[in-house]
Amino acid sequence: MRDSLIKVSGLNKIYRTDDLELKVLSDINLHIDAGEFVAIMGPSGSGKSTLMHILGVLDLPTSGTYYLDGQNVGSLSDDELADIRNKKIGFVFQAYNLLPRTSAVENVMLPMDYAGIPDTDQLILAKRVLAMMGLSDRLDHPPNKLSGGQQQRVAIARALVMQPAIILADEPTGNIASVQAEEIMAIFQKLNADGHTIIMITHELNIAEHAKRIIHLFDGRVIEDGNGHQQRRISKKL
Amino acid sequence: MKPVKLVKSGVRNLMANKLRTGLAILGIVIGIGSVIALISMGESSKRAVQSQIQSIGSNLLTVSPGSQQSGSIRGAFGGATTLTNEDAAAILTASSVTTIKNVSSEYNGRAQVIADRNNTNTQIVGVQPVYAEVHKMTLSSGSFITGQQLSSMSRVAVVGPTVVEDLFGENANPIGQSIRISGKTFQIVGVAVSKGGTGFNNQDDRIYIPLTTAQKQLFGVKHLTSIALEANSELVMTTAQNQVGYLLLERHHLTDPAAADFRILSQEDILQTASQITGTFTALLTSIAAISLLVGGIGIMNIMLMSVTERTREIGLRKALGARKKVIISQFLTESIILTFTGGLIGIGLGVVGFYIYSRVNSSAFVVTPASVLLAFFVSVGIGVLFGWYPARKAANLQPIEALRYE
Numbered sequence: 163m164r165d166s167l168i169k170v171s172g173l174n175k176i177y178r179t180d181d182l183e184l185k186v187l188s189d190i191n192l193h194i195d196a197g198e199f200v201a202i203m204g205p206s207g208s209g210k211s212t213l214m215h216i217l218g219v220l221d222l223p224t225s226g227t228y229y230l231d232g233q234n235v236g237s238l239s240d241d242e243l244a245d246i247r248n249k250k251i252g253f254v255f256q257a258y259n260l261l262p263r264t265s266a267v268e269n270v271m272l273p274m275d276y277a278g279i280p281d282t283d284q285l286i287l288a289k290r291v292l293a294m295m296g297l298s299d300r301l302d303h304p305p306n307k308l309s310g311g312q313q314q315r316v317a318i319a320r321a322l323v324m325q326p327a328i329i330l331a332d333e334p335t336g337n338i339a340s341v342q343a344e345e346i347m348a349i350f351q352k353l354n355a356d357g358h359t360i361i362m363i364t365h366e367l368n369i370a371e372h373a374k375r376i377i378h379l380f381d382g383r384v385i386e387d388g389n390g391h392q393q394r395r396i397s398k399k400l
Numbered sequence: 401m402k403p404v405k406l407v408k409s410g411v412r413n414l415m416a417n418k419l420r421t422g423l424a425i426l427g428i429v430i431g432i433g434s435v436i437a438l439i440s441m442g443e444s445s446k447r448a449v450q451s452q453i454q455s456i457g458s459n460l461l462t463v464s465p466g467s468q469q470s471g472s473i474r475g476a477f478g479g480a481t482t483l484t485n486e487d488a489a490a491i492l493t494a495s496s497v498t499t500i501k502n503v504s505s506e507y508n509g510r511a512q513v514i515a516d517r518n519n520t521n522t523q524i525v526g527v528q529p530v531y532a533e534v535h536k537m538t539l540s541s542g543s544f545i546t547g548q549q550l551s552s553m554s555r556v557a558v559v560g561p562t563v564v565e566d567l568f569g570e571n572a573n574p575i576g577q578s579i580r581i582s583g584k585t586f587q588i589v590g591v592a593v594s595k596g597g598t599g600f601n602n603q604d605d606r607i608y609i610p611l612t613t614a615q616k617q618l619f620g621v622k623h624l625t626s627i628a629l630e631a632n633s634e635l636v637m638t639t640a641q642n643q644v645g646y647l648l649l650e651r652h653h654l655t656d657p658a659a660a661d662f663r664i665l666s667q668e669d670i671l672q673t674a675s676q677i678t679g680t681f682t683a684l685l686t687s688i689a690a691i692s693l694l695v696g697g698i699g700i701m702n703i704m705l706m707s708v709t710e711r712t713r714e715i716g717l718r719k720a721l722g723a724r725k726k727v728i729i730s731q732f733l734t735e736s737i738i739l740t741f742t743g744g745l746i747g748i749g750l751g752v753v754g755f756y757i758y759s760r761v762n763s764s765a766f767v768v769t770p771a772s773v774l775l776a777f778f779v780s781v782g783i784g785v786l787f788g789w790y791p792a793r794k795a796a797n798l799q800p801i802e803a804l805r806y807e
């Protein structure tokens with residue numbers, strides 16, 4: 163059998179604060195193949211963002227292994243991890259995390275800067291992606307002059323601009339009106355059709371239903387992993 | 401990232417907190433400015449000493465009486481009467497002294513000088529004709545003391561330009577005029593060319609008269625206050641010093657050189673002492689300036705550490721988007737170098753202006769060596785690297801998620 167793009171086994175994440183020990187993720191086993199569109203659901207505090215950060219090599223597990231594209235992530239150096247984040251993964255943060263005092267277009271250009279793409283190409287690509295997100299008339303606005311929804315769309319544009327193999331989105335429609343949320347889902351579905359692997363966190367079932375597969379987390383464990391129909395059943399039970 | 405972009409974003413970040421940036425730069429401005437000003441002052445006084453050596457001649461030896469411990473009483477410098485006309489004659493004729501070309505016997509004293517209504521108190525130098533050659537002295541008008549005037553004990557005088565100014569006014573021609581020195585009338589026969597020098601050592605504020613006249617008629621003495629010796633060349637200075645030294649010890653019936661009642665100093669010895677003193681002084685001031693530069697550097701480090709802490713989230717984000725350590729380090733180093741570079745430029749400017757004012761006030765030479773400017777420039781950039789390195793490393797080693805969570 164061909165190796166999965168993402169292969170997580172026996173993964174635990176424990177936070178230690180003074181005398182307190184908090185097990186946020188316990189014994190996660192997960193295989194995600196290239197080209198999948200996965201939604202992660204679960205109540206607040208169940209560990210969704212924590213898992214997403216580990217999958218995006220922004221954070222490392224306390225124990226267990228994570229193979230990304232056949233590479234053991236735990237054995238890589240800081241700079242190698244940085245390169246993976248830069249080229250293979252596009253991350254949309256729950257809190258947008260845009261650079262302050264920096265225009266929308268420059269925010270989108272940042273990852274291309276670190277990839278060494280020439281300035282003129284950066285500008286063309288950034289404008290194109292922002293246009294796709296309906297922000298052509300906000301190119302030079304810094305984050306503090308954008309609405310929450312606009313900031314979120316800039317963050318999505320920044321995640322897409324490098325055409326990464328994997329797009330990780332932490333509640334990408336959390337602050338967006340439902341009409342625009344549908345537009346973003348359409349973009350994700352088109353990207354998925356083009357071969358990008360998409361993993362997104364969401365609280366809303368109608369958003370999750372755009373995915374082909376839904377993983378449900380509860381208290382740091384995967385309690386259900388399947389297609390949309392099974393998911394509906396479980397949501398009702400909970 | 402390209403350097404231009406690094407600098408642009410660095411400037412933007414620094415401009416976000418103008419007051420803090422300005423204060424950090426000020427620390428470097430003060431440090432670099434004082435270093436530049438003090439190095440330049442030191443350099444200018446060193447050059448002044450060097451040009452003085454050249455104008456006086458480097459093959460000149462001066463024998464002066466006393467000053468060494470004689471018995472238990474220490475004679476005041478130049479106050480002893482141990483140096484005589486015979487000593488000078490012996491140096492010229494002794495077969496043991498082979499390295500001396502010219503011997504100039506001199507008697508130095510102060511006296512009141514009157515011309516018409518003006519009067520001044522100045523230095524009177526009793527000289528022989530050879531004085532002009534030994535001291536590389538030239539006249540702007542008239543002639544120097546002649547052998548004939550010396551042997552006939554004439555009352556003639558050659559005056560320095562400052563004396564002319566004091567007694568007759570600027571640009572006056574005093575040749576042929578009479579002056580009264582300690583009540584005796586002298587006729588001016590020559591005016592010396594200005595040699596410069598200030599205050600106590602003003603070589604222009606002097607009156608030269610025949611040695612015989614000075615000793616017998618004016619001061620009533622038999623001794624000399626100094627003997628100037630011109631050696632055959634610069635290369636034989638030490639030999640000359642030894643030959644003359646042993647001759648004079650023998651003539652003064654002394655066996656122990658440590659008990660000598662005279663000193664023989666080369667012009668270089670004297671000026672070396674002078675430049676050593678100015679050198680030590682400059683080094684001291686420069687080290688104080690260097691300390692202020694160090695304090696400025698610590699200020700830079702402090703600002704950069706604050707900036708790293710404040711921008712922890714930004715650093716976390718940049719790392720999350722794929723910035724390698726090197727990129728983060730160069731970003732923060734660029735900012736600290738911008739600070740010290742700007743401070744260095746302003747500091748060099750202010751230091752040069754400060755030194756210019758100093759040189760105008762002291763009428764000393766205004767020489768700013770490119771070396772000192774270059775040094776200050778590299779030092780300021782170096783301080784940016786040195787004190788920016790630790791904060792930059794600290795930023796680069798942050799873990800992305802922890803940094804993004806930082807409040």
Ligand SMILES: Nc1ncnc2c1ncn2[C@@H]1O[C@H](COP(=O)(O)OP(=O)(O)OP(=O)(O)O)[C@@H](O)[C@H]1O
Nearest residue numbers: 177179184186205206207208209210211212213256
């Ligand atoms: N650095 C940390 N130190 C201690 N505990 C942490 C830390 N980060 C997260 N946690 C805890 O881990 C748990 C899971 O957090 P996580 O952000 O993954 O939840 P989530 O499922 O994304 O919730 P939400 O839907 O509200 O975003 C929470 O209880 C949180 O308090």
Ligand SMILES: [Mg+2]
Nearest residue numbers: 210211256332
């Ligand atoms: Mg979350």
